[in-house]
Amino acid sequence: MGKLDNKIAIVTGAGQGIGAAIATKLAADGAAVVVTDINEDTAAATAQKLGSGAIGLRTDVADRESVDAMIDKVVAQFGRVDVLVNNAGWDKAEPFVDSEPATWDRIFQINLYGQLHTCHKVLPIMAAQGYGRIVNIGSDSGRVGSSGEAVYSAAKGGVIAFTKTIAREMARAGITANCVSPGPTDTALFASIGGEKLREALKRAIPLRRLGQPEDLANAVAFLASDEAAFITGQTVSVSGGLTMS
Numbered sequence: 001m002g003k004l005d006n007k008i009a010i011v012t013g014a015g016q017g018i019g020a021a022i023a024t025k026l027a028a029d030g031a032a033v034v035v036t037d038i039n040e041d042t043a044a045a046t047a048q049k050l051g052s053g054a055i056g057l058r059t060d061v062a063d064r065e066s067v068d069a070m071i072d073k074v075v076a077q078f079g080r081v082d083v084l085v086n087n088a089g090w091d092k093a094e095p096f097v098d099s100e101p102a103t104w105d106r107i108f109q110i111n112l113y114g115q116l117h118t119c120h121k122v123l124p125i126m127a128a129q130g131y132g133r134i135v136n137i138g139s140d141s142g143r144v145g146s147s148g149e150a151v152y153s154a155a156k157g158g159v160i161a162f163t164k165t166i167a168r169e170m171a172r173a174g175i176t177a178n179c180v181s182p183g184p185t186d187t188a189l190f191a192s193i194g195g196e197k198l199r200e201a202l203k204r205a206i207p208l209r210r211l212g213q214p215e216d217l218a219n220a221v222a223f224l225a226s227d228e229a230a231f232i233t234g235q236t237v238s239v240s241g242g243l244t245m246s
C-alpha cells in the first residue's frame with residue numbers, strides 16, 4: 001500500500017531536476033503521475049522511466065492555453081485531479097540594476113503566472129471533487145532574499161503569499177495548499193546560477209554541510225500531497241539543510 005494509491009497527480013517542470021524527483025517519488029508512493037514539461041522529450045523520458053500509469057505531456061506553464069489543454073486531457077483520461085505540484089521554474093542570475101524588463105516578464109510568467117494558470121484551472125475541478133492537494137514550489141530566496149535573484153525572489157515571495165491565500169479560500173472545499181521552499185539544490189538551475197566557488201561556500205554555510213538533492217524536496221512534497229498531511233495547509237516548509245530557519 002502506497003500513501004498515494006489511486007491518486008492522479010500532475011507535476012509541472014518534471015522533465016529533470018527536482019520535478020523529475022518529485023514525479024518519481026509520487027509514482028513510487030502509488031500515484032498515477034502526469035509528467036509535464038516545456039521540453040516534450042524530457043517529459044516523455046521521465047514518464048517512460050516511471051512506467052505504468054505515468055504519461056508525459058508538453059506544457060508551457062507560462063501559456064494559459066497550453067495549461068488548459070493539458071488539464072483537459074488529464075480529466076478526459078483519468079476523470080479527476082487529486083494532486084497538483086507546481087514545480088516549473090526558471091531564473092537568470094544578474095544584479096537587479098543590470099536586468100532588463102523583458103527578463104522580469106519571463107521570470108514572472110514562468111514562476112508566478114505559471115502557478116496562477118494551473119491553479120485557476122485545477123481548483124474548480126478539485127472543489128467539485130471535494131478533494132485536492134496543491135503543493136507549490138517556492139524558494140528560500142522568496143523568504144530571505146538572494147543576491148542576483150531580485151525579480152525571481154519577488155516572484156517566489158508571490159508564490160508563498162498566493163499559496164497561503166488559496167489555502168484559506170479553498171479549505172472548506174477539502175483542498176489543502178502548501179509551499180515547499182528549496183534552499184540551494186544540486187540541479188541544472190543551480191549550476192546555471194552559481195559556480196564551484198558558491199557551491200563550496202554554501203557547503204560550509206549550510207548547517208547539514210551539503211547542498212540539497214532533488215530527492216530531499218521530493219520527500220517533503222510527497223508528504224504534503226498525502227493524507228498524512230490532511231490537517232496542514234497554508235504552510236511554507238523550507239528544505240534547506242538548515243540554511244534558512246524562519
Ligand SMILES: NC(=O)c1ccc[n+]([C@@H]2O[C@H](COP(=O)([O-])OP(=O)(O)OC[C@H]3O[C@@H](n4cnc5c(N)ncnc54)[C@H](O)[C@@H]3O)[C@@H](O)[C@H]2O)c1
Nearest residue numbers: 013016017018038060061087088089139182184185187189
Ligand atoms: N535548484 C535550486 O537551487 C532551487 C532553489 C530554490 C528553488 N528552486 C525551484 O525548484 C523548482 C525546480 O527547479 P530545478 O532546480 O529542478 O530546475 P531545473 O532547471 O533543473 O528544472 C526546471 C524544469 O522546469 C522546466 N520548465 C522551465 N520553464 C518551463 C515552462 N515555461 N513550462 C513548463 N516547464 C518549464 C524545465 O524544462 C526543466 O525541466 C523551480 O521552481 C525552482 O525555482 C530551485
